[in-house]
Amino acid sequence: MADEINYAELKKGGYMKQKQKGYGSLRLKVVGGNLTAENIKTVSEVAEKYGQGYVHMTSRQGIEIPFIKVEQLAEVKEALIKGGVEAGVCGPRVRTVTACQGSEICPSGCIDTYTLAKELDERYFGRELPHKFKFGVTGCQNNCLKAEENDVGIKGGMDIEYREDLCFSCGVCIKACRSGALSLADGKVVLDPAKCNNCARCVKSCPADAWTGTPGYIVSFGGTFGNFVYKGEEIVPLIKDKETLFRVTDAAIEYFEENAKPGERFRKTLERLGTEGLTEKVNAAYKG
Amino acid sequence: MSQTELEFDEFVDITDVVCPITFVKAKVAIDELDAGQVLAIRMNDGEPVQNVPRSFKDEGHKIIKLTDGEDGTYTLYVKKGEEA
Numbered sequence A: 001m002a003d004e005i006n007y008a009e010l011k012k013g014g015y016m017k018q019k020q021k022g023y024g025s026l027r028l029k030v031v032g033g034n035l036t037a038e039n040i041k042t043v044s045e046v047a048e049k050y051g052q053g054y055v056h057m058t059s060r061q062g063i064e065i066p067f068i069k070v071e072q073l074a075e076v077k078e079a080l081i082k083g084g085v086e087a088g089v090c091g092p093r094v095r096t097v098t099a100c101q102g103s104e105i106c107p108s109g110c111i112d113t114y115t116l117a118k119e120l121d122e123r124y125f126g127r128e129l130p131h132k133f134k135f136g137v138t139g140c141q142n143n144c145l146k147a148e149e150n151d152v153g154i155k156g157g158m159d160i161e162y163r164e165d166l167c168f169s170c171g172v173c174i175k176a177c178r179s180g181a182l183s184l185a186d187g188k189v190v191l192d193p194a195k196c197n198n199c200a201r202c203v204k205s206c207p208a209d210a211w212t213g214t215p216g217y218i219v220s221f222g223g224t225f226g227n228f229v230y231k232g233e234e235i236v237p238l239i240k241d242k243e244t245l246f247r248v249t250d251a252a253i254e255y256f257e258e259n260a261k262p263g264e265r266f267r268k269t270l271e272r273l274g275t276e277g278l279t280e281k282v283n284a285a286y287k288g
Numbered sequence B: 001m002s003q004t005e006l007e008f009d010e011f012v013d014i015t016d017v018v019c020p021i022t023f024v025k026a027k028v029a030i031d032e033l034d035a036g037q038v039l040a041i042r043m044n045d046g047e048p049v050q051n052v053p054r055s056f057k058d059e060g061h062k063i064i065k066l067t068d069g070e071d072g073t074y075t076l077y078v079k080k081g082e083e084a
Ligand code: SF4
Pocket: A100, A101, A102, A103, A106, A107, A108, A109, A110, A138, A139, A140, A141, A142, A143, A144, A145
């Protein structure tokens, strides 16, 4: 073991120096908040054998194992890999993609968040950038995963359509809508599109399936929730297919890569340069 | 529209409880009924009326109507489903 420990390099591999000399906390890679029972067993064994028998849950669905000795790091990583667990990343690159349980599990979900989180992870995880870059995926407007606090946040929604012939004017959707976008006139439901936030509560509540919804993605850009807090903003309307979604996320990450100064967070770049450049690039990607 | 226009077999008032007990109380009431019978549920505006109808739908019952009591309450008419 060389005397000079390259902590920047170790950090890249998810290892963060602790106050206690010679120890560090190892961040693990968790995609979309899911771990298998086997993964957890492995983590538990490693924490017991190499750490102090406990783990720390991070605010972004990650797990860290504190009190790993720097000289045992390689051995620890090997033990983790055997149980299907990889180390995460820290520093200036694409971080863990977070997700809520989404439409596969949650009755309110509009999109399959876990599949999307895995796809985003495969596409971007660990990519070197001027600063850290976070993706978060949440299944609906309930926003359990807090989409807008990410550099790119993705939220499920639905493009809705009303079938008057199926509606029997029960009135349920009008009250289920929290945006006041619906009203009943002459036994028919009238939608005020300006008030609709694509939450799909009408679709989910209608007993006659008179509302149909096409799932889509509501994307926000430039969110951050650290020293500096800023809510990510939407640029384009609801995106209805994954190809367009990935074109748009590619555009955002490319814009950041091309324009940010080293150590500058996405929002800070947008504040320095204004949002026109990003808006133009994202709009072009949206149109295809 | 008044409640008396619609027929029902059983009535339950859930305006005296809060979420999530609202749906629990309503569910206990519908469990007492036979398939095809109608339960009328009086509930408060706000969260209950936003969520209780949807919960009945998810449980496989048939929503018939939601009427505005015009006193800050709504009455939901639900026909008990076959398998629920
Ligand atoms: S954000 Fe929506 S889909 Fe995701 S867990 Fe919350 S309620 Fe369910």
